Amino acid sequence: MLEILSPAGSFEGVIASVQGGADAVYAGFGSYNARIGAKNLTRDEFGRAAEYCRVRGAKIYAALNTLVSDRELPEAVDCAKAAWTLGADAVIVQDIGLMRAIRQAVPSMPVHASTQMSIHDLDGAKTAAAMGASRVVLARELSRGEIRHICKRSPVETEVFVHGSLCMCYSGQCYMSAVIGRRSGNRGLCAQPCRLNYGTEGRAGEYLLSLKDNCLVAYLRELESCGVTCVKIEGRMKRPEYAAIVTGIYTRAVKLRRDPSAGEMRALVSAFSRQGFTDGYYTGELGPAMFGVREEDGGRGDESVLSAAKKGYMNGEIQRVPVRFVGGVRAGEPAKIAAADEAGNTAVALGEIPESAFHRELTAAMLQTQLHKTGGTPFRCVGVKCTVEPGLSMPVASINEMRRGLLSELMEKRKYLEPREPGEFTAGFRLLNREDSPAVAVQVTRIAQLSEAMAALKPQMLYVPAEELGDCGEALEPFWKNGETVIAAVLPRVVHDGEKRALAGMLAIARGLGITDVLTGNLGQIVAAGSAGFTVRGDFGLNIFNSQSLRVVKDLGLRSATLSFELRLEQIRDISKGIDTEIITYGRLPLMFTENCVIKNSMGVCACDNFSGIKDRLGVSFPVIRSFGCRNTILNSKKLFMADKRQDTSSIGLWAERLLFTTENANECLAVLRRYLGLGDYAPGGFTRGLYYKGVE
Numbered sequence: 001m002l003e004i005l006s007p008a009g010s011f012e013g014v015i016a017s018v019q020g021g022a023d024a025v026y027a028g029f030g031s032y033n034a035r036i037g038a039k040n041l042t043r044d045e046f047g048r049a050a051e052y053c054r055v056r057g058a059k060i061y062a063a064l065n066t067l068v069s070d071r072e073l074p075e076a077v078d079c080a081k082a083a084w085t086l087g088a089d090a091v092i093v094q095d096i097g098l099m100r101a102i103r104q105a106v107p108s109m110p111v112h113a114s115t116q117m118s119i120h121d122l123d124g125a126k127t128a129a130a131m132g133a134s135r136v137v138l139a140r141e142l143s144r145g146e147i148r149h150i151c152k153r154s155p156v157e158t159e160v161f162v163h164g165s166l167c168m169c170y171s172g173q174c175y176m177s178a179v180i181g182r183r184s185g186n187r188g189l190c191a192q193p194c195r196l197n198y199g200t201e202g203r204a205g206e207y208l209l210s211l212k213d214n215c216l217v218a219y220l221r222e223l224e225s226c227g228v229t230c231v232k233i234e235g236r237m238k239r240p241e242y243a244a245i246v247t248g249i250y251t252r253a254v255k256l257r258r259d260p261s262a263g264e265m266r267a268l269v270s271a272f273s274r275q276g277f278t279d280g281y282y283t284g285e286l287g288p289a290m291f292g293v294r295e296e297d298g299g300r301g302d303e304s305v306l307s308a309a310k311k312g313y314m315n316g317e318i319q320r321v322p323v324r325f326v327g328g329v330r331a332g333e334p335a336k337i338a339a340a341d342e343a344g345n346t347a348v349a350l351g352e353i354p355e356s357a358f359h360r361e362l363t364a365a366m367l368q369t370q371l372h373k374t375g376g377t378p379f380r381c382v383g384v385k386c387t388v389e390p391g392l393s394m395p396v397a398s399i400n401e402m403r404r405g406l407l408s409e410l411m412e413k414r415k416y417l418e419p420r421e422p423g424e425f426t427a428g429f430r431l432l433n434r435e436d437s438p439a440v441a442v443q444v445t446r447i448a449q450l451s452e453a454m455a456a457l458k459p460q461m462l463y464v465p466a467e468e469l470g471d472c473g474e475a476l477e478p479f480w481k482n483g484e485t486v487i488a489a490v491l492p493r494v495v496h497d498g499e500k501r502a503l504a505g506m507l508a509i510a511r512g513l514g515i516t517d518v519l520t521g522n523l524g525q526i527v528a529a530g531s532a533g534f535t536v537r538g539d540f541g542l543n544i545f546n547s548q549s550l551r552v553v554k555d556l557g558l559r560s561a562t563l564s565f566e567l568r569l570e571q572i573r574d575i576s577k578g579i580d581t582e583i584i585t586y587g588r589l590p591l592m593f594t595e596n597c598v599i600k601n602s603m604g605v606c607a608c609d610n611f612s613g614i615k616d617r618l619g620v621s622f623p624v625i626r627s628f629g630c631r632n633t634i635l636n637s638k639k640l641f642m643a644d645k646r647q648d649t650s651s652i653g654l655w656a657e658r659l660l661f662t663t664e665n666a667n668e669c670l671a672v673l674r675r676y677l678g679l680g681d682y683a684p685g686g687f688t689r690g691l692y693y694k695g696v697e
Contacts, residue, residue: 002224002231002254005061005159006247009236010039014049014060016240019313021251021320024059025049026092028236030079032072033063035236036188043082050087055414056378057321057342059089063236064102065114066188067095067545067564069571074425077101081422084109094172094186096131096523097548103132105425110134115161116172116186117523118541121497122150124524129156131552135229137161139170140214141595142496143284144222149497151227160223162216163246163268164234166278166290168194168209169592169634170494173541176591178566179636179688184696186543186566194592195293198614198622200602208598208614212292215268215277217260220253238272241306244313245271270305281595288601319380323410325371325403327386329354329362335394337371337386339406341379347409349402357393364388370399377407427547430576433653440676441582441658443490443519444669445625447472450479451666457673458484461656463519465490466506467628473513480514488517491525492628493541493593499629507532517559530557538562540584541593547576554579560655565589565640568695573652580655585642586672587660588623588635589690598624598632606630623663635662641687643675649692 006017008027017025027049028040041049046062053060062083068076080091080102091109093099094116102111113133119125120139128136135157138147142160151158167174167185176193178184183191194209214234216223223231231254233246249264260268269276275292279285327337335351354362368384441461444450447468455478462479464472466489479485489510495503507529510518518534520526521541529536538544538553538561545564553561560580563572572583599611613623614634623635642649642657649657659676661669674680 002220003229004247004250004254005230005232007164007233007235007238007243008041008049009035009238010240011041011045011049013236013240013243014041014052016244016309016313017247018053018056018058019316019318020244020247021255021318022058022247024061024089024230025053026061026063026232026236029062029083029088030064030076032066032068032076032079032098033188035063037237043086046083046088047086050417051415054087054417055321055411056318060087061090061092061112062088063092064098065092065094065116067184067186067543067566068098069567070427070546070574070576073098073101073427073546073548077105077425080109081106084422085420087417090134092137095543095545095549096552097544097546097550099131099133100548100552101425104423106422108420109422112137112159114172115139118170118172118494119523120146120170120494121500121524122153123528124522125150125154125156125158127523127527127556129154130527135159137232140166141170141281144219144226144282145284146496146498147223147228147282148226154227157229158227159230159232160216160228161214161234162220162223162231163250164213164238166211166214166281168211168594168596170595172543173493173593174591175566175589176634178691178696179589179591182691182694182696184566186564187696189697196617198616200614201612206602207291207293208602209592210274210293211290211596212274212276212278213272214279214281216279216282217250217253217268219279219282220250221257235272239306240313241309242271244309245305267305270302271309286596290596291601317376317378319374319378321378321380321414322382323374323379323407324383325381325386325406327367327371327384329367329386329388329392329394331389331392335398335402337402337406339410341410341414343414345410345413347406347413349405349409351402352394352398354392354394357391360393361390362388362392362394367399370396371403373400373403374407377411379407379410428551428576430547431578433573433577434655437650438582438654439656440673441656442661442669442673443587443658444661447475449661449664449666449669450475451670452478453670454666454673455479455482455485457670457677457679458482459673460484460486461658462487463490463658464488466503466510466518467492469506469509469513469515476513486517487515488519488537489515490539491518491520491522491529493521493539494595494627494629494631495522495525496629507534510534521562526553526556526558535559540565547578550575550578550581562658566691566696569648569652569692571695572654575653577653582654582656582658583649584640584660585649585657586640586676588639588662589660590633591622591636592632592634593627594632594634596632597630598634599626600630625662636688638686638688639684640690641684642689642692643672643683645689646676
């Protein structure tokens with residue numbers, strides 16, 4: 001049966017979710033979880049929450065799903081160790097370096113690969129499994145067919161989000177909040193700029209990036225048949241009452257194997273919605289109908305629903321732990337009753353010596369009736385075997401006292417946690433930074449941005465989109481001829497399993513052109529591309545934030561890796577670079593990567609070549625460009641420019657600096673490259689230093 005995993009943004013949230021029927025809860029612990037704005041749990045609260053869950057047969061997972069720097073890594077590992085010793089059943093992790101460190105320090109602790117890892121294909125699940133994950137949380141953009149394909153073949157458990165907020169961007173690939181406001185979604189502080197209004201040319205005040213909340217309650221039996229292990233409810237930032245309501249409805253749908261009633265659907269809307277719900281990703285019906293905003297005119301009705309939910313979970317106790325009783329009442333002996341739970345815990349109680357019956361004789365049926373009365377406790381009586389000799393009498397109060405004592409003893413035994421002894425994390429030797437100046441690498445978005453003049457400047461690396469290679473042999477010829485430029489094919493950031501044939505075709509074209517290197521920001525493509533004989537290089541989408549992450553991707557076979565542009569230069573300097581590393585030092589940084597096509601949703605038609613982008617409420621423009629699979633990349637309004645800061649970027653041990661060309665024409669690309677080579681004076685009109693000096697919160 002599906003595991004129902006519910007949110008707990010506080011200790012009360014743990015109670016609300018468990019009393020709603022959750023099989024497991026996930027809670028933030030420490031400073032390294034993706035909902036820093038939630039109340040989260042202190043060390044003491046996490047221990048109490050783990051005990052609370054153990055007693056009631058539920059699991060608790062510790063969320064440590066943010067990127068961490070080298071200096072933060074020991075503390076994050078300590079959080080994982082503490083969670084394990086306090087009773088956590090697993091830890092949810094985004095950072096692949098932190099995963100490596102936890103596997104070293106707490107090898108017995110199951111690790112779940114967060115949806116922030118952007119795992120959206122079978123190869124991604126296999127790679128996460130090879131790194132030590134026991135479960136992968138799949139990207140929310142997957143359709144039912146794609147989920148089925150992965151789940152039926154995955155070597156590890158799979159988890160799917162079924163209810164709650166949807167990000168416009170693939171989780172883990174959104175940098176909008178960080179770049180424009182220093183509040184990083186990858187660090188748990190997303191400011192949700194997608195919930196603001198954005199307009200297009202001639203149309204203002206629209207909510208082009210604000211998706212409705214996800215709701216898959218009608219598809220739970222289908223998800224189970226797909227092989228999904230766990231269904232997850234989003235909402236650690238929402239009130240505990242929300243968790244109780246939603247969890248209760250999903251629990252009944254799963255356990256009773258039925259669709260929700262009309263009243264339950266109204267309760268879901270009352271708990272929280274954005275103009276209703278969507279199942280667009282799951283059904284494959286993408287488009288404007290998936291979008292909505294939070295309306296505040298239903299406050300009174302919402303409060304009454306939430307208030308009733310709170311009264312229920314604070315004053316009630318769901319009976320969820322099966323318990324069996326065995327008893328005997330014999331003349332001249334104290335009454336004896338034993339109880340056992342499904343975990344093998346047992347308790348025995350001795351009561352009064354029964355008296356001869358003068359008025360009402362005690363029967364086995366009467367004893368069974370009293371033992372079944374487990375209300376107000378976590379226990380549910382599933383069986384009683386008892387013998388009562390005839391002609392005896394016993395006060396009902398005495399039987400009830402024995403039952404209460406037995407259940408109290410079982411509760412105490414269920415609280416017990418076998419001592420857990422974690423190991424230690426060792427960072428390893430820090431390698432010295434290289435001292436030579438970084439090379440200049442160039443990445444283009446369109447073949448038309450290439451020129452013979454650019455080739456004559458001999459950039460060390462040229463990254464070209466794999467989907468552009470079909471008609472670019474002539475354009476690449478000058479770069480082959482200069483004898484110094486290595487050409488690499490840039491693989492699409494997202495390739496679903498149903499698109500793998502197209503990817504194979506791209507790789508075949510690349511091989512036919514003589515290209516031996518590929519660039520990927522996708523965990524699922526690393527091993528596959530390496531097995532196909534290509535030299536694989538890592539892009540920014542891998543979110544490499546620390547030295548341990550570099551060790552992971554080196555072990556996976558990467559020749560070089562791009563470090564996260566959310567790092568400060570000093571953090572980059574301190575990273576131990578076991579393989580060649582590069583950073584992006586020029587261009588419009590990618591803020592979002594979306595499955596929903598902003599262009600088509602805005603224009604009503606596919607108009608990729610005639611779309612200038614979107615504008616925020618202040619009139620700032622963000623270009624939007626088409627990506628493989630009719631997906632979109634939303635770019636920053638300002639260009640990153642570091643040409644006059646090369647003294648800073650040349651002293652932090654980099655192999656290369658990359659110039660990322662997106663909206664520029666060929667002449668602009670040439671002017672930028674010349675400036676970075678010290679041959680010109682180009683500077684964009686209005687630019688940003690990105691996060692390299694100020695960092696993220």
